[in-house]
Amino acid sequence: MIGLPHFLILAAALFCIGFYCAVVKKNAIAVFMGIELMLNSANINLVAFNRFIAPDKLDGHVFAIFVMVVAAAEVAVGLALIVSIYRHRKSATVDDLNLMKW
Amino acid sequence: MDPDAIVTLIISNAIFFLLAAVIIVCAILMVSSRNLVHSALFMVAVFIGIAGVYAMLSADFLAVAQVLIYVGAISVLLVNGVMLTRRADMKSSNPGNNHKLGAFLTAIGLFGVLTWKVLSTEWAASSAPPAETTAGQIADLLLGKYVVPFEAAAVLLLVAMAGAILLAKGADFKK
Numbered sequence: 001m002i003g004l005p006h007f008l009i010l011a012a013a014l015f016c017i018g019f020y021c022a023v024v025k026k027n028a029i030a031v032f033m034g035i036e037l038m039l040n041s042a043n044i045n046l047v048a049f050n051r052f053i054a055p056d057k058l059d060g061h062v063f064a065i066f067v068m069v070v071a072a073a074e075v076a077v078g079l080a081l082i083v084s085i086y087r088h089r090k091s092a093t094v095d096d097l098n099l100m101k102w
Numbered sequence: 103m104d105p106d107a108i109v110t111l112i113i114s115n116a117i118f119f120l121l122a123a124v125i126i127v128c129a130i131l132m133v134s135s136r137n138l139v140h141s142a143l144f145m146v147a148v149f150i151g152i153a154g155v156y157a158m159l160s161a162d163f164l165a166v167a168q169v170l171i172y173v174g175a176i177s178v179l180l181v182n183g184v185m186l187t188r189r190a191d192m193k194s195s196n197p198g199n200n201h202k203l204g205a206f207l208t209a210i211g212l213f214g215v216l217t218w219k220v221l222s223t224e225w226a227a228s229s230a231p232p233a234e235t236t237a238g239q240i241a242d243l244l245l246g247k248y249v250v251p252f253e254a255a256a257v258l259l260l261v262a263m264a265g266a267i268l269l270a271k272g273a274d275f276k277k
Binding site: 008034 | 133183196227239
């Protein structure tokens with residue numbers, strides 16, 4: 001029987017892949033993709049807990065919707081930042097963005 | 103156990119492991135792909151798989167919202183970002199830095215710890231049946247218990263939209 005641990009382990013694997021992507025990639029957009037994977041794995045956890053621990057309430061679904069809203073806002077602002085930086089510095093590589101590095 | 107229940111069990115197992123395989127394989131291909139556009143396409147496949155997982159968890163509204171928001175909107179935004187910041191050779195547009203080994207070990211370690219904790223915890227699972235449809239109940243929660251976060255999310259989206267336009271267009275502050 002497919003239970004809660006199956007979904008939690010799937011989400012954990014997805015989170016770790018997203019973490020690896022966000023840490024290793026040079027291109028800022030690839031870093032964003034990794035962050036999206038991590039947010040999605042958190043959403044799977046929320047919905048799985050809701051389904052298996054408290055199926056009569058839907059608070060987990062509402063939390064997942066809020067995560068989606070914040071992810072959408074984050075992607076819009078982040079991509080605008082990347083486009084703006086690319087226009088000024090002709091590069092979308094995170095290694096080049098060392099202006100504030102001490 | 104009657105035969106119908108066994109057939110249902112086998113089918114739900116098969117669907118889950120198929121979805122999990124699609125999600126994990128596409129996520130790994132997304133990370134390992136050299137071409138950023140291919141990465142974005144594999145990311146879309148991952149999102150569709152996650153929508154299937156939501157459907158398995160009887161979250162019908164979230165499954166549709168996942169397809170609309172992630173597959174429809176966020177992936178298009180990301181591909182637009184790729185196209186606006188592209189370079190001459192698309193083939194090697196997705197390089198990695200030299201923290202590969204450390205990041206890999208950290209990810210594997212994190213996965214190991216999470217799996218160990220998930221398997222060693224006694225979950226207080228409830229056997230109550232899931233809701234038939236979720237949209238009505240979600241609407242009640244959003245406009246009742248969670249009405250303040252709902253309005254805050256609306257303001258956040260408005261601010262993010264205005265901020266994104268301002269950042270991408272370039273503001274003229276010398277007025």
